[in-house]
Amino acid sequence: MILSRERFFLLILALIGIGVLVQQTHQPPIPISNWRGGTLTTQNVARQSFRASFAPQLATERPSGNPLRNPRTVITQGYGVGSHAPASVWGGVDLAIDGDGDGKADPQGTWYAPVYATHDGVARVRSHTWPGGNYLAIENSRYKTAYAHLDSYAVVDGQPVARGQLIGYVGSTGMSSGPHLHYEVWEYGVNRNPLDFDALRHDW
Numbered sequence: 001m002i003l004s005r006e007r008f009f010l011l012i013l014a015l016i017g018i019g020v021l022v023q024q025t026h027q028p029p030i031p032i033s034n035w036r037g038g039t040l041t042t043q044n045v046a047r048q049s050f051r052a053s054f055a056p057q058l059a060t061e062r063p064s065g066n067p068l069r070n071p072r073t074v075i076t077q078g079y080g081v082g083s084h085a086p087a088s089v090w091g092g093v094d095l096a097i098d099g100d101g102d103g104k105a106d107p108q109g110t111w112y113a114p115v116y117a118t119h120d121g122v123a124r125v126r127s128h129t130w131p132g133g134n135y136l137a138i139e140n141s142r143y144k145t146a147y148a149h150l151d152s153y154a155v156v157d158g159q160p161v162a163r164g165q166l167i168g169y170v171g172s173t174g175m176s177s178g179p180h181l182h183y184e185v186w187e188y189g190v191n192r193n194p195l196d197f198d199a200l201r202h203d204w
Contacts, residue, residue, distance in 0.1 A: 060163040063119040063145050063185050063197045065204035068170070070113065072098040073200060074105050076180055079193045083131075083175075091191040092146065092184035093199055096170075110179040111151075113170040117161045118145055118197070125157040132182065133174025136167060148182035149173050164204070 066073050077094040080087030084094075099109015121140040129135045132148035138161050151171025155161055172179045183199060185192045198204075 060120045061140050061142065063143055063194075064163075064201070065116075065118050065198055066095070066200050066202045067115050067118050067145075067147060067183055068095055068097065068113055068181060069116050069202050069204070070097050071202045072101070072109065073202060074098050074103070075200070076105050079195060087193075088191050091193065092148075092182050093194050094180045094182050095199070096178075096180040105180070107179050110170055113181075114154075114166055115147055115150065115168045115170060115181060117163055117165045117167050118199075119143055119163050121145075121161055123155040123157060123159045123161050123167065125153055125155065129174060131175030133176060134168075134171060135174075138167070142188060144184075144186040146182070146184035146186070148184075149176045149180060151179075 073095050074097070075093050076096050077084060079093050080091050084090045084092055096105030097109040097113055098104055099106050117138050119138060119140065121138040121143070124137040124139060126132075126135040126137075129148075132146075134148075134150040134153065136147045136150060136153060136155070138145050138147075147168060149171055150168040150173065153168045154166045155168070161167060170179050170181050183194050185194045185197050185199075
């Protein structure tokens, strides 16, 4: 079979086009460099990038740190004892401030101390409750933290709140014998010990 000149040139152009397409779809392997974690594949790189992109968000959704952010914070009532029993219902810690440095909480150092959100979420403001007095919760899909006996609020109901944001001021509203912050942590509706979430760590 003898090809005409036009058909011959069309065949050459088609072969060149196929070659270009094959070259463009070919992906070279990812260089390993100093990676010591085994074979690095395109799928592993994508998985690691996905996790890294959400790591800061996940870190701020989990409660962490002292809501008073004060190095002189002391616990006046522990988790699951006294009025915090049973822990499954009333579990939390009472926090106050040692204003004069004697190792004990005092009203002068504690009244109106600023309270900060320990994670990201949405504010749920409930005034004049019993026994929590002026009560505030911060909720997201997994965690809820509760802040009770507040004097006043710095956020409104339904407001998005970021970790570290000022949300209110310590008071002695509700069932309270003096100024302090009652602080709770809930995970998927289960009460958790706030000390497991660094509730006394002020440097965050």
